[in-house]
Amino acid sequence: MQIIKYIRLGLFLLLMLLVPVAAMANEDEAGGEINVQEIIFDHMSDAYEWHLWGHTHISLPVIVKHHEGGWEIFSSARFHESADGTYKGFYIDKGRKGKVYEQGYEDRPWDVSITKDVVQIWINIFVLLLIFIPCARWYKKRLAEGDHAAPKGFKGAVEMLTMYIHDDVIKACIGEKHYRPYAPYLLTVFFFIFVTNLVGLLPIFPGGSNVTGNLSITMLLAVGTFLLVNIFGNKEYWKEILWPDVPMMMKCPVPLMPVVELIGIFTKPFALMMRLFANMFGGHTVILSLTCLIFITWKVSTGMGASMTVVSFLMLIFMNCLELLVAFLQAYVFTMLSSVYIGLAHPGHHK
Amino acid sequence: MGNMPSILTPDFGLLFWMLVSFLVVFFLLAKYGFPAILGAVEERKNFIDESLKNAREANEKLAGVKAESEKLLREAREKQAQIIKEAMATRDSIVAEARDKAQAEGRQLLEEAKKQIDAEKDNALRDIRSQVADLSVQIAEKVIRRQLSGDGEQEKYIERMLEDVK
Structure with a gap:
């Protein structure tokens, strides 16, 4: 069995090496110089069609x-x-x-x-619903039977992640008193970003569209946090912004601190937006660049191309593993910072 | 703005669809997804807490029952010892009583025997006496008849007779 496994892995790796070669042949047919920047932005930008392979694409x-x-x-x-x-x-x-x-x-x-990114968002939403709705139904059914047993397998993992985000991120960052109304929104944000990031790592059709690496998307998510923070912020929050607890000269003749705080209102979600965007954008760029490296070196010489293919391939595996981590980390950071900002908008009375 | 890549410039269509899609998924998950999971976990937590509390109470109850059973056992043992003690005392008293009774009976029997013996003795004596009297009468009769024949011989006869009688 072990040997069969190794043979299969070997064949798979060989196939992976052949794909770029075949793709290069296609590229040669087109007969142009490889414009790395164009290729990368082409892959990551929104489009009116979904490119599958060669000259095949889904028209939207x-x-x-x-x-x-x-x-x-x-x-x-x-x-x-x-x-x-x-x-x-x-x-x-x-x-x-x-x-x-x-x-x-x-x-x-x-x-x-209905562009490629829109379809990708719908696919992601479908995945999200596919994960959570059966899970929720399972819980409801079990509870109706008076069974309190914890789930196993995938449902257990979903519960673990949900409870981890709920208890250790949302509840911990917003505070025991105020977290409850925000929990569903922040959980949705987390899982939306997480699933989108993961699906974005898939290189082929049902995934691969760069959604969280698009500023429009992260902007909308950041605006959500911005609205929650500023609409539901309490009196103390606004007092700390407009009349902070600093020496009088910092705020009276020239409202220095209030101005800084007011700018802060906008820089916080702006940072959220840029952080998620830049991380996902960066990850995709590196992966695509490494892939392009294979084509460029094949153009230079076969020997160099072959050796660089191996190096690039190993680097790609490493980058994809790293991106898996980043996919979780960015969703986590976005949710955590949103929670922190919401928590800051509900300061308790100073002791 | 003009030559910036499209991913850096907000696009109305994408924003619009993202907003709609996100609101839909938020609504669905917030209504049907997360509350069920969070609620189930909360209920499970309560269930576990309650179970732990019940277990603790049961343990306490069990400890109480144990103490009570031990107390009962101790009491039973004490009672047992007491009963045995009482039984022994009863046995002793019965034995003593029986002995007394036997002694008394024995004494009575002895006395009765003695009385009977006395009565027999009296009877015997009376018998002897009457026989002696009869003999005496007979002897006297014979003696009286002998007298008719001679003094000396009479006396010898009487003596012989007496010796016979003796």
């Missing part, structure tokens, strides 16, 4: 509004059908981030297309 629906009014819904495949790449006056402008523009207008039309 484009939903745009004419500047004159009137919505249009059509498959992105329509762009390829016409000679000049336009359909009903819309075209994809490769020079301007590959977004859809309307002919004769410089500014973007209203565009709520």
Whole structure:
């Protein structure tokens, strides 16, 4: 059995080495120089279609509004059908981030297309529901039978992670008194980021889209924290911002501290947004760069390409392991800091 | 802004769908997902706490029962000893009584025997006496008849007769 396992692993590794070679052959057909930056950003950017392999891709629906009014819904495949790449006056402008523009207008039309990232978000949500809804049903069923036994296997792992985040992050950071209403939101945030990060590491179809490494997504999540902190912050929180407990000269003639604190309101979620984005973006960039390295060195010489393939392959394994850790860590840090900020918005009376 | 990569510039469509999708998943998980798990864990915690409390109480109760049973056992043993003591005393008294009774009976029997013996003796004496009297009468008769024949011989006869009688 052991030998069969090794043979299988060997074959798998060989296959992994062949994939870049085959892909390179494709690249050669295209006959262009390898533009690493373009490849990387192409892989990580949102798109109107989901690239699968070679020239195969899933076309996704484009939903745009004419500047004159009137919505249009059509498959992105329509762009390829016409000679000049336009359909009903819309075209994809490769020079301007590959977004859809309307002919004769410089500014973007209203565009709520179901892009690759949107589909990826839906897939992630489906995964989340697939994890939690059966789990919750199981608990409900068992409780209805008066059975208090702890779950085993996957459900046990889900419970462990949920309770870990709930007890050691949310409850610990917000405080025993106020944490309860925020727990579902913060748990959703954690698991959404965690699952999105993990699925983003998959190199092929159901995953691989770079969602948490997109500033729009992290911005929205950060705005969520920002709203929770500032809408539900209590009187003491606002007093500490507008009239902090510092010497009078720091706040009276020139409101130095209040200004600093007010800036702080915005820098905190901004840091949240940038941290998650930069970490995921960075991880994907490194992995893609290492992959590109294989192609570049193959261009230089076969020997160098072969040896660099091995090195890159080992480095890729290492990076993917590291990214697994980062995937959890960033979700954890985002949830923890959000909890801390919410906790800071509920200061108790000073003793 | 113009030449920045698209992942760095917020996109309205993506923001819109992300907001909608996130709200949906938040709603679903907050309503159907997490409360069930958190509630179950909370209930399990309560259940365990209660079970521990019950176990502690049961232990205490058990210890009480044990002490009580030991007390009962001790009491039973004491009672047993007492009963044995009493039984021994009763036995002793019965034996003593029996002995007394036997002695008394024996004495009575002896006395009765003595009385009977006395009575027999009296009877015998009376018999002897009457026989002696009869003999005396007979002898006297014979003597009286002998007198008719001679003095000397009479006397010898009487003596012989007496000796016979004796």
